[in-house]
Amino acid sequence: MNDIVSKLEEKMPVRLNEPMSRHTTFKIGGAADVFAMPQTAENVLFAVSLCREKNVPYYIVGNGSNLLVKDKGFRGVIIRPDLKELSIDGNKITAGAGTMLGAVARLAADNSLTGMEFASGIPGTTGGGVCMNAGAYGGELKDIIETVKILTREGEIKNISCEEAAFGYRTSGIMKTGAIVLETVFVLEKGDKEAILNKMNTLNTQRREKQPLEYPSAGSTFKRPEGYFAGKLIDDCGLRGFSVGDAQVSEKHCGFVINKGDATAAEVLELMEKVSEKVMEKFGVKLEPEVRVIGE
Numbered sequence: 001m002n003d004i005v006s007k008l009e010e011k012m013p014v015r016l017n018e019p020m021s022r023h024t025t026f027k028i029g030g031a032a033d034v035f036a037m038p039q040t041a042e043n044v045l046f047a048v049s050l051c052r053e054k055n056v057p058y059y060i061v062g063n064g065s066n067l068l069v070k071d072k073g074f075r076g077v078i079i080r081p082d083l084k085e086l087s088i089d090g091n092k093i094t095a096g097a098g099t100m101l102g103a104v105a106r107l108a109a110d111n112s113l114t115g116m117e118f119a120s121g122i123p124g125t126t127g128g129g130v131c132m133n134a135g136a137y138g139g140e141l142k143d144i145i146e147t148v149k150i151l152t153r154e155g156e157i158k159n160i161s162c163e164e165a166a167f168g169y170r171t172s173g174i175m176k177t178g179a180i181v182l183e184t185v186f187v188l189e190k191g192d193k194e195a196i197l198n199k200m201n202t203l204n205t206q207r208r209e210k211q212p213l214e215y216p217s218a219g220s221t222f223k224r225p226e227g228y229f230a231g232k233l234i235d236d237c238g239l240r241g242f243s244v245g246d247a248q249v250s251e252k253h254c255g256f257v258i259n260k261g262d263a264t265a266a267e268v269l270e271l272m273e274k275v276s277e278k279v280m281e282k283f284g285v286k287l288e289p290e291v292r293v294i295g296e
């Protein structure tokens with residue numbers, strides 16, 4: 001591992017034994033052996049190639065807003081692509097994987113471009129959001145994507161179209177093939193700046209009213225099962241406020257598991273398992289986690 005670390009350090013900022021609780025919105029997670037922050041596409045490729053060559057496990061993160069890292073942390077290298085390109089050309093915005101969706105949405109609004117309001121309150125990066133096909137209030141990122149620059153598993157950097165990215169509900173071909181998002185071109189429409197800002201404000205007020213934003217979480221814990229709402233099923237099982245240690249089904253929104261203070265990943269996972277069991281028992285519906293779980 002020392003060999004890898006010194007090679008990475010030549011090209012990018014690196015932290016050792018880095019607590020992942022600092023890099024997840026759940027504020028949970030043991031330490032990663034190595035946390036590397038490449039700032040160019042070439043250095044993302046360098047980090048990934050090095051890990052592959054040395055047979056060291058690696059995992060890509062964005063803002064950690066859909067991530068649960070287990071309590072003993074991650075053996076290997078966490079790579080966070082800090083690609084911060086953000087530019088606009090007519091009705092198109094090019095955003096590096098490390099730019100926050102909120103910042104892209106704000107740039108769109110400032111330039112009277114409509115179509116991205118739905119994403120302004122999603123606390124993830126463009127890379128994580130595109131990979132997950134993040135969505136809210138009837139919109140999904142796939143609706144506004146023209147092309148995505150990816151690094152394939154085979155080590156090729158290339159542009160793919162929205163169709164080639166094979167987006168689905170909270171998933172994509174990018175995620176399934178283990179490719180990495182480097183940059184995304186969003187295509188938006190001319191609109192009225194005040195109306196765009198008003199819509200963003202309204203949606204974000206709605207979020208604050210309905211979601212437990214005052215507690216650390218990873219957003220919706222489970223995917224929406226077809227024909228149902230996870231939060232409603234959980235509520236109808238009488239599990240509002242149900243806790244395991246400091247992990248709790250939010251009293252405000254049953255679709256969220258929150259960290260009341262010092263929750264561990266083990267507590268969150270036990271809570272998720274108990275909730276899934278109860279929902280299966282009562283309604284025969286299988287809840288699938290939306291949150292990505294890594295580590296040991």
Ligand SMILES: Cc1cc2nc3c(=O)[nH]c(=O)nc-3n(C[C@H](O)[C@H](O)[C@H](O)COP(=O)(O)OP(=O)(O)OC[C@H]3O[C@@H](n4cnc5c(N)ncnc54)[C@H](O)[C@@H]3O)c2cc1C
Pocket residue numbers: 025059060061062063064065066067081097121122123124125126127128129130131132133134135136179180181182211213217218219220292
């Ligand atoms: C309060 C709150 C509200 C939320 N509301 C919503 C919502 O309305 N809609 C919604 O869809 N989500 C929501 N989320 C979940 C989360 O914000 C989104 O899924 C977001 O897109 C994740 O982005 P991230 O950068 O944090 O990714 P991370 O959590 O860091 O990673 C998520 C997944 O993406 C992968 N990934 C990250 N970066 C890249 C990359 N560059 N290339 C390839 N793969 C990558 C990771 O490997 C992982 O599998 C919410 C979360 C919170 C905490």
